[in-house]
Amino acid sequence: MKESFSLDALLRDNIKKLVPYSSARDEFKGEASILLDANENAFGSPYSKNFNRYPDPLQHRVKEKLYKIKGVPAENMFLGNGSDEAIDILYRAFCEPGKDNVILVPPTYGMYEVSANINNVAYRKVNLTMDYQLDLDNIAGAIDPYTKLIFICSPNNPTGNSIRRQDIETILVNFQGIVVVDEAYINFAKQPSFSKNLAEFPNLVVLQTLSKAWGLAALRLGMAFASREIIDIFNKIKPPYNINQATQDIVLEALDNVDMVNEWIKEIVAERDKLTVSLERLPQVARVTPSDANFILVKLEEPRRLYNFLVDKGIIVRDRSKVELCEGCLRLTIGTPGENKVLLQAIHTFYNTTA
Numbered sequence: 001m002k003e004s005f006s007l008d009a010l011l012r013d014n015i016k017k018l019v020p021y022s023s024a025r026d027e028f029k030g031e032a033s034i035l036l037d038a039n040e041n042a043f044g045s046p047y048s049k050n051f052n053r054y055p056d057p058l059q060h061r062v063k064e065k066l067y068k069i070k071g072v073p074a075e076n077m078f079l080g081n082g083s084d085e086a087i088d089i090l091y092r093a094f095c096e097p098g099k100d101n102v103i104l105v106p107p108t109y110g111m112y113e114v115s116a117n118i119n120n121v122a123y124r125k126v127n128l129t130m131d132y133q134l135d136l137d138n139i140a141g142a143i144d145p146y147t148k149l150i151f152i153c154s155p156n157n158p159t160g161n162s163i164r165r166q167d168i169e170t171i172l173v174n175f176q177g178i179v180v181v182d183e184a185y186i187n188f189a190k191q192p193s194f195s196k197n198l199a200e201f202p203n204l205v206v207l208q209t210l211s212k213a214w215g216l217a218a219l220r221l222g223m224a225f226a227s228r229e230i231i232d233i234f235n236k237i238k239p240p241y242n243i244n245q246a247t248q249d250i251v252l253e254a255l256d257n258v259d260m261v262n263e264w265i266k267e268i269v270a271e272r273d274k275l276t277v278s279l280e281r282l283p284q285v286a287r288v289t290p291s292d293a294n295f296i297l298v299k300l301e302e303p304r305r306l307y308n309f310l311v312d313k314g315i316i317v318r319d320r321s322k323v324e325l326c327e328g329c330l331r332l333t334i335g336t337p338g339e340n341k342v343l344l345q346a347i348h349t350f351y352n353t354t355a
């Protein structure tokens with residue numbers, strides 16, 4: 001019989017005891033005409049727009065708009081300086097350096113491991129199976145009482161496939177720690193988001209980002225969706241003003257253009273499927289992993305030589321050919337129709353085949 005989930009038992013002692021920084025904007029809320037509480041420059045900014053006031057620490061307006069798009073209430077939402085900030089906070093909240101551990105399921109996004117190393121937290125790698133799905137038996141075997149987090153990326157980077165929902169639910173139900181489901185590519189997927197299931201799973205953290213489908217990578221805005229209790233912990237740890245005013249302003253405007261983004265997603269998915277079919281026709285291509293993302297992982301002949309050939313033509317793709325379980329593979333991001341055509345033509349030229 002499984003014990004019930006206890007957030008308190010997972011939290012590090014120092015975080016439990018932490019008294020968060022209380023900013024001027026936390027202590028005064030409401031409308032004021034004279035703000036002399038935060039040592040700002042009351043004259044303005046040496047710029048065409050004023051940025052002299054500290055931004056809203058909890059980004060209420062942005063969250064309200066995201067709620068309308070994602071259906072996740074503000075109290076279940078954390079906004080970070082990219083999802084990478086959320087990943088780092090998860091380690092700092094739950095993992096005692098030199099004592100606790102996390103489970104990673106490679107081949108997957110590299111930041112989980114880097115962030116573990118930065119925080120001096122051990123990780124246990126349980127490779128995905130040959131078809132890039134979770135190896136549930138070996139994951140169960142790797143869990144010990146010090147295992148605090150399991151990172152699952154779905155659709156997975158760099159393989160592009162979605163992880164079976166049933167398997168993620170099995171881990172959510174049976175693991176006493178936090179299950180992080182990274183949905184950076186969910187907008188391109190056929191699968192529904194786990195953000196609809198927060199009430200069911202108190203140990204679920206869903207990560208999303210505006211960096212991929214939303215085309216706002218430079219603004220650095222990542223999201224974490226979780227229970228209110230977990231979000232409160234995120235907010236307690238984060239730097240007080242982690243999302244700057246320029247980002248909040250621009251994101252607020254950009255979020256009005258959902259239709260444009262949805263059109264792009266349709267076009268990217270169509271281009272992805274077209275490029276997949278074209279590549280599968282080449283005898284030098286052994287496999288294109290069916291993708292639910294805006295990139296494809298392609299196993300082909302002479303990957304490194306092809307990579308260099310493409311670089312010489314000014315086309316940069318990601319060489320994953322030395323990564324375990326991705327041997328011989330390049331990862332190709334889907335570009336504009338024109339870019340994809342140039343890429344395909346270059347691959348034909350390299351292999352001396354005709355389109």
Ligand SMILES: *Cc1c(COP(=O)(O)O)cnc(C)c1O
Nearest residue numbers: 082083084109157184209211222
């Ligand atoms: C690109 C990517 C992210 C995005 O990170 P940001 O910091 O939000 O730009 C997160 N997870 C995965 C798996 C990614 O591929």
